[in-house]
Amino acid sequence: MQSTLETILNHRSIRKFKNTPLTSEQIDTIIDAAQHASTSSYMMAYTIIGITDPAKKEELSRISTQPYVKQNGHLLVFCADLYKPISKASEEEYVKMLPNLENSEHFLVSSIDAALAAQNAALAAESLGLGICFLGSLRNNMGRVDELLHLPKHVIPLFGMAIGVPDHQPEIKPRLPKEAVYFENEYRHPQNEIDAFDEKISAYYQSRSSNQRKDTWSDQMRRRFLKPIRMDVTDTVQQKGFNKR
Ligand SMILES: Cc1cc2nc3c(=O)[nH]c(=O)nc-3n(C[C@H](O)[C@H](O)[C@H](O)COP(=O)(O)O)c2cc1C
Known part of the structure; x- marks a missing residue:
């Protein structure tokens, strides 16, 4: 094991x-x-x-x-x-x-x-x-x-x-660098790390063995939030007695 x-x-x-x-x-x-x-x-x-x-x-x-x-x-x-x-x-x-x-x-x-x-x-x-x-x-x-x-x-x-x-x-999917995830004492805007990660993930998507594509993590996330998704979830959740107040 x-x-x-x-x-x-x-x-x-x-x-x-x-x-x-x-x-x-x-x-x-x-x-x-x-x-x-x-x-x-x-x-x-x-x-x-x-x-x-x-x-x-x-x-x-x-x-x-x-x-x-x-x-x-x-x-x-x-x-x-x-x-x-x-x-x-x-x-x-x-x-x-x-x-x-x-x-x-x-x-x-x-x-x-x-x-x-x-x-x-x-x-x-x-x-x-x-x-x-x-x-x-x-x-x-x-x-x-x-x-x-x-x-x-x-x-x-x-x-x-x-x-x-x-x-x-x-393949194991790359993650954001630790410096973009773990901060000490306060939030820090990790823009350089995200730029570097976008380059890394772009190379990963182009070289992986299946489902190759040209993309970066930030582009993926922008697309995700620009297109409304599952907008009915709020109503369903509230009808079932969750998150009402
Ligand atoms: C709560 C949750 C929901 C997810 N839903 C889906 C899904 O519906 N379809 C899918 O193919 N992957 C789904 N995933 C898997 C993620 O896409 C995947 O974890 C992420 O891309 C990282 O890849 P990895 O798990 O191979 O490291 C989900 C992951 C989580 C944590």
Whole structure:
């Protein structure tokens, strides 16, 4: 087995999997690892839904527009879940707690809890020699995913994770230089580092073995923020009782 650090530093998203289902032991280990992540105020404000129904996998794949959402060893959907922590509240308490429950703080708490659990799951899977890809693309139709998984009020789907035996070995993707990410004592505008990174990533995109293109990180990000994306998410999230105030 690789050391934890080797596993972390070897990460690359896998988008093509062999047709090998995960064993129940592998799934148990991955979920156990997810559950051992730190959790805000012991809230454990998340739920993980494994998709075993081929029809649901098919529909999630259509929503995400990505084929590996149905062709993988297992598919997980990570949800922010404020329902479980309050499930034993009386009607009177529920009414009293709503402004607090539905504020941005608890939207963040539950989303952070789910993300930490997911990263633990990813590392566990990678430690077992499997590959993973996170799937924010499920939010292409968050309302339909919510319906499909029968999520109660105060539970929302955040992202998926495809897991399986890798059927390709993409290069490790470069990251911003440490000097653009880690500052001491105060924020510093890392413009020189971003310029240097743009040159580096441009060379990476032109020389990598598949999906070559001419692009820089800053151009990619500019395009991303100029084109509105998933503008319905705010409404869906608020209808489910998150981030309302
Ligand atoms: C929350 C989250 C959602 C993501 N959603 C998708 C997705 O929908 N489709 C996809 O192909 N990759 C997705 N990714 C993977 C990122 O594109 C990938 O991590 C990033 O480009 C860095 O590449 P690497 O993971 O290979 O290092 C997602 C990653 C995260 C953390």
